[in-house]
Amino acid sequence: MVIDRLIMTPDNLLTLLNGLPFIDATFKPQVLLTLVASLRSEADQRYLPFLNDYLVPDNALRIYQRLMKKMPTRPESAFLNDSRIELVNKAIRRILEKHPEWNALLTISIEWRKLTTGQISLTNPVFPQFIFLGESAFADELLLEETIVHEMSHVWCGFIAEIIDFQKKNSLAKLTLPSGTKNKSVRGVLFAGLFAAAAIKFYYVEGKIFPKCEDRIAFLENYLSGCIDVVHKSTDASYLGLQINNHLALFLQEQRSKN
Numbered sequence: 001m002v003i004d005r006l007i008m009t010p011d012n013l014l015t016l017l018n019g020l021p022f023i024d025a026t027f028k029p030q031v032l033l034t035l036v037a038s039l040r041s042e043a044d045q046r047y048l049p050f051l052n053d054y055l056v057p058d059n060a061l062r063i064y065q066r067l068m069k070k071m072p073t074r075p076e077s078a079f080l081n082d083s084r085i086e087l088v089n090k091a092i093r094r095i096l097e098k099h100p101e102w103n104a105l106l107t108i109s110i111e112w113r114k115l116t117t118g119q120i121s122l123t124n125p126v127f128p129q130f131i132f133l134g135e136s137a138f139a140d141e142l143l144l145e146e147t148i149v150h151e152m153s154h155v156w157c158g159f160i161a162e163i164i165d166f167q168k169k170n171s172l173a174k175l176t177l178p179s180g181t182k183n184k185s186v187r188g189v190l191f192a193g194l195f196a197a198a199a200i201k202f203y204y205v206e207g208k209i210f211p212k213c214e215d216r217i218a219f220l221e222n223y224l225s226g227c228i229d230v231v232h233k234s235t236d237a238s239y240l241g242l243q244i245n246n247h248l249a250l251f252l253q254e255q256r257s258k259n
Helices: 013-017 029-044 049-055 057-067 081-098 099-108 139-165 186-202 214-233 239-258
Strands: 077-079 111-115 130-133
Touching: 013 029, 013 057, 013 239, 029 049, 029 057, 049 057, 049 111, 049 214, 081 099, 081 111, 099 139, 099 239, 130 139, 139 186, 186 214, 186 239, 214 239
Parallel strands: 111 130
Antiparallel strands: 077 111
16 A cells, blocks of 8 residues: 555644544544554565554564664563563553543554563654563552553654654754753654653543542643643754644643643
8 A cells, every 4th residue: 555645744644643642532543553554564665465564563673673774772671471461451451441442542563571671661663562661660550551551652652753753854862851851852852741641641531530649640741841841942843743742732731721
């Protein structure tokens, strides 16, 4: 399948997708998956017989490894054992009990890996659909649920960035996150903001906040606000990056008006 690239302009991509993953109930996940699979197929000269084959993590990684001039070092990790995979699956089921509208977002193919470092979790767009979980992510059921939403948000934002980048070409990683983490790109700051927005949505069910989670939501709102400000002051955001940042600002404004 060859995509008409006219439908993938920065002007209309968010309109085509009808919003952003986890944030907008109107978002169309299947449209994004089809676009991503089609682009990967084109890049691979349609080597695999079925379009859905390009949504398998190992197949996507193979394409990235062939096309990128320099791949970053893969995070130190091992296979996630069966007991941990079951905890992940149970956590996803609990999330979907609260947010059944996220079913299509949380049931895509993911390669789950165990971090051998001290981090809670991480993803990297150049390792598409790979999620690395540290042992500390399993310390608490609610923490694991938020961590899954966090990293799945990154996966879906990575899909969007595969189509059109959030930052201008040759942009430098010179920004600082609200947490104090330095040397982040505009793309990285927007990924952080999108995670915060997804986590805020996670903590609301039918308009009500999870018990005893008010402080966490306040932290996430402040973090999101900081990310929005960082991107707003940067000159490196692409047109799509600015669109996403404005979308996040509107989401935060509406969120705070409900509080």
